[in-house]
Amino acid sequence: xxxxxxxxxxxxxxxxxxxxxxxxxxxxxxxxxxxxxxxxxxxxxxxxxxxxxxxxxxxxxxxxxxxxxxxxxxxxxxxxxxxxxxxxxxxxxxxxxxxxxxxxxxxxxxxxxxxxxxxxxxxxxxxxxxxxxxxxxxxxxxxxxxxxxxxxxxxxxxxxxxxxxxxxxxxxxxxxxxxxxxxxxxxxxxxxxxxxxxxxxxxxxxxxxxxxxxxxxxxxxxxxxxxxxxxxxxxxxxxxxxxxxxxxxxxxxxxxxxxxxxxxxxxxxxxxxxxxxxxxxxxxxxxxxxxxxxxxxxxxxxxxxxxxxxxxxxxxxxxxxxxxxxxxxxxxxxxxxxxxxxxxxxxxxxxxxxxxxxxx
Ligand code: A2P
Numbered sequence: 296x297x298x299x300x301x302x303x304x305x306x307x308x309x310x311x312x313x314x315x316x317x318x319x320x321x322x323x324x325x326x327x328x329x330x331x332x333x334x335x336x337x338x339x340x341x342x343x344x345x346x347x348x349x350x351x352x353x354x355x356x357x358x359x360x361x362x363x364x365x366x367x368x369x370x371x372x373x374x375x376x377x378x379x380x381x382x383x384x385x386x387x388x389x390x391x392x393x394x395x396x397x398x399x400x401x402x403x404x405x406x407x408x409x410x411x412x413x414x415x416x417x418x419x420x421x422x423x424x425x426x427x428x429x430x431x432x433x434x435x436x437x438x439x440x441x442x443x444x445x446x447x448x449x450x451x452x453x454x455x456x457x458x459x460x461x462x463x464x465x466x467x468x469x470x471x472x473x474x475x476x477x478x479x480x481x482x483x484x485x486x487x488x489x490x491x492x493x494x495x496x497x498x499x500x501x502x503x504x505x506x507x508x509x510x511x512x513x514x515x516x517x518x519x520x521x522x523x524x525x526x527x528x529x530x531x532x533x534x535x536x537x538x539x540x541x542x543x544x545x546x547x548x549x550x551x552x553x554x555x556x557x558x559x560x561x562x563x564x565x566x567x568x569x570x571x572x573x574x575x576x577x578x579x580x581x582x583x584x585x586x587x588x589x590x591x592x593x594x595x596x597x598x599x600x601x602x603x604x605x606x607x608x609x610x611x612x613x614x615x616x617x618x619x620x621x622x623x624x625x626x627x628x629x630x631x632x633x634x635x636x637x638x639x640x641x642x643x644x645x646x647x648x649x650x651x652x653x654x655x
Contacts, residue, residue, distance in 0.1 A: 356385065356413055356445070356446070356517065356541055356543075356594055357383075357384050357385035357413055357594075358589055358594050358595065358612070359383065359385065359585070359589070359594070359595055359596075359597075359608070359609060359611065359612060360383065360385030360386060360387045360413065360415070360543075360594065360595070360596040361374075361375065361378040361379075361383045361385065361386050361387065361596065361597075361598065361605070362387050362545065362546075362596040362597055362598030363375065363386065363387060363388050363389075363392055363394060363398055363598060364387075364389065364392050364545070364598060365392065365552075365554055365598075366392070366394060366598060366600060367394070368393070368394050368396075368397050369397075370600045371394040371397040371398060371401070372397040372398075372400050372401045372404075373401075373600070374401075374598075374599065374600045374605065375397070375398050375401035375402065375405075376401040376404055376405055377602045377605050378605050379401065379402070379405035379407050379412070380405065381602075381605050381606045381609055382609055383605075383609065384407070384411055384412050384413060385412070385413040385414075385415075385594075385596075386398060386402070386412060386413070386414050386415070387415045387519075387543070387545075387596040388414065388415065388416045388417075388435075388439065389416055389417035389419070389448075389450060390416065390417065390418070390419045390422075390431065390434065390435050390438075391417065391419045391420075391450060395416065395435055395438035395439050396438045398438075398439060399438050399439040399440035399441070400440075402414075402439065402440060402441075403440050409441055413445045413446070414439060414441060414444050414445050414446075415444065415445060415446040415447070415448065415517075415519075415543075416432075416435045416439065416444055416446075416447055416448075417447070417448045417449070417450035417497060418431055418432070418447065418448070418449050418450055418478070418482070419431070419450055420450060420451050420453055420454055420455040420467070421455045421456075421457050422457070423449075423454035423455075423470070423473050423477075423478040424454070424457065424470075424473070424478075425477050425478065425480065425481035426481075427457065428478065428481035428482060428484075428485065429481070429484070429485065429488070429490070432444070432447055432485055432490050432491065433490070435447075436490065442490075443489060443490060443491060443492065444490065444491040444492070445491070445492050445493060446491065446492070446493045446494070446495055446516060446517060447482065447485060447490075447491040447493075447494050447495075448494070448495045448496055448497045448517070448519055449475070449478060449479070449482065449494075449495075449496045449497065450497050450498070451497065451498045451644075452475050452496070452498065452499050452500070452503045452644075453469060453640065453642055453644070454469070454470040454473030454478070455467040455468065455469060455470060456468045456469070456470045466639065466640065466641065467640055469640065469641065469642060475503060475506065475507065476506070476507070476510050479494075479507060479510075479511060480512075482494045483511070483512055483513045486513055493516035493517070494513060494515065494516060495515040495516045495517035495518060495519070495540070495541075496515050496517075496518055496519075497518065497519040497520060497543075497545075498519075498520055498521075498644065498645070499518060499520070500644070500645050500646050500647050500648055500651075501531060501534065501647045501648060502646070502647055504518065504535070504538075504540075508538060514539075514540070515540055516540070516541060517540060517541040517542070517543050517594075518535050518540050518541070518542055518543070519542075519543035519544075519545055519596075520542075520543075520544070520545065521544075521545055521546050521632060521633060521634050522542070522544035522545070522546075522547065522588065522593060523544070523546055523547050523548060523549035523563065523584065523588075524549065524563060524566075524569075524584060524587065524624050524625075524627040524628065525549045525550065525560070525563060525627060525628065525629045525630075525631040525633075526549070526628070526629070526630060526631050526632055526633070526649060526650055527625060527627075527628040528648065528649050529625070529628075531648055531649070532591065532592075532593060536592060541594060542592070542593045542594065543593070543594045543595075543596060544588050544593045544594065544595050544596070545596055545634075546633060546634065547584065547585055547588050547593075547595040547596070547597050548563060548564065548581060548584060548585070548597055549563040549584075549631075549633065550562055550563055550631075550633055551563055551564055551581075552598075552633075555633040555634065557631065557633060560629070560631060563580075563584060564580040564581055564584065565580075566580075566627060568623050568624070568626075568627065569583055569584060569624070569627075572620050572623060572624070575620075576614055576615060576616065576620070578610070578611075578614040579607055579610075581597075581604070581607055581608055581611070582607065582608070582610050582611045582614040583614065583616075583620070583624070584611075584624070585597060585608055585611030585614075586611045586612075586614035586615075586616050587616065587620070587621060587624045588611075589611060589612065590616050590621060591621075595611075630649040630650045631650060632645065632649070632650030632651070632652075635650070635651075635652055637652060638652060
């Protein structure tokens, strides 16, 4: 046999063997128990398996995280523990949610080694003054029971005067002379002090991002903002991604969160076009919506206090979607912004983005 033919045959055998190993690599190695795969053997492609977060190494942010906003203290511990047991390895917390101690308790109770979990938290608006930034993260670290975060975000581009009590519900007094850049510089020092591996922002308008990018010594690793099919923000998502900033979508299930007041809008998971896609894909409506978000390259942090939904949402990793599915969901965009406290705070937020409301 000619040497060329023999070489070709060896190459084909080796690459087939390699592909087989990749395909049958036990899912436990990837951090998700076998029993949780809702569509095991039903057409999931290698492409989908590659969407799995890199548990263990944690150099890459896992594409699905567990949200903890507005979850009351007693529900938080239970839900975070259920999420970790179900296979989530990314927890999205914030000092302003008032439940970081419960999140920390759940992480400790889960026995999942700390290096295997990606933990994000956020600096609240009362703590923007540069000399308050380090004490703020130190409190968060203590509450979460860790000595380093993976990601620390500036929660809003707005500084309150520190005299506002942390969880006050009354109209805050805004510190108009505060500078986002000064706060960012203090956050850069947190990376240098090894208190967090990465820093980023949340709820920024485009012009605020541009100012930050022009001046930052450490570029933002991620930008977390509201994204779902009713507020898809295609251009802004793409713009952040072009800047090599990871986009984290909060409230990826849109108005399913009862905290959002949208009485005239169909609950997202009752939207007929989503239900139709779910039937075609043999998935649930939530899995379709979350899978759409993953396929756009965004990281999602759905919250639920119900164990069956916590597991259901994780199944979005294995929901297959066609280009047509994605297009149909893209068409649902209503530029419906559900979380805009600008009016309440007397400031203009998201001024150059979809669904902005002007200051009166
Ligand atoms: P619940 O906790 O009762 O499950 P967020 O916007 O913070 O991510 O919250 C998502 C909201 O959507 C929560 O109110 C949660 O309610 C609800 N939810 C989460 N997962 C599902 C699901 N799979 N099906 C229906 N509702 C869900």
